[in-house]
Amino acid sequence: MERRTFLTGLMALGVALQTRDFARGAIFRTENAANKIGAEKYPFRLPSLPFAYGALEPHIDAQTMEIHHSKHHDAYVKKLNEALLKYPDWQNKTLLELLRAIKQAPKDLQTALRNHGGGHFNHSFFWEQLTASPTYTGDSTAYSTQFQKKFGNHQAFTEQFSKAALSVFGSGWAWLVKLPDGALEIITTANQDNPLMDVVEKNGTPLLALDVWEHAYYLKYQNVRADYIKAFWNVLSWETVSKRYD
């Protein structure tokens, strides 16, 4: 083969691989989206995953990731947009503003904001903290001081958090939140509720979220939620968690 033909072939292969990865949702974000989720406005869009569907194997399988992202998350986004279609006054609010003002919304918008607004925020937030190669680079001082004070060490924390996640009855989430005074606390919420919502009893800034709906794990772990929770710690970016504190 001539060198030129060979190089053209290589380039074509590169394009083909990129196209395939693009189709699989493997679009790498160049900036940290930590503060961007809450700032998003109508019309909402399904965010790309920062990794390929199969990147978290064997801990979270590719099929679960693909269905979770392209079907479940996508449905929350579409239904949130559909609900806001009739309410131009509410279209100008950021996602965070919507979640904090559910009680003030028209009655038939409230449930949609809670379920689909929550579903959109929670899943965007969940994807962002997952990684195929967790590296631990050390915590910010404020975060690590609060962490030590509340939990002592990471093992004690993961045990407490896992227990909370396991205790969620039916569908819901487990969270590590930063309370208004800076202290840390583990809380759980039902359905797609989250600690930012005015309809939720305990408010705080979320730092870490774990989806314990069956759709998040049933294909691989069936009814054994405990195994899914155990696997989750292998794909969690602690760096993202501590950055969120600041």
Ligand code: MN
């Ligand atoms: Mn989910």
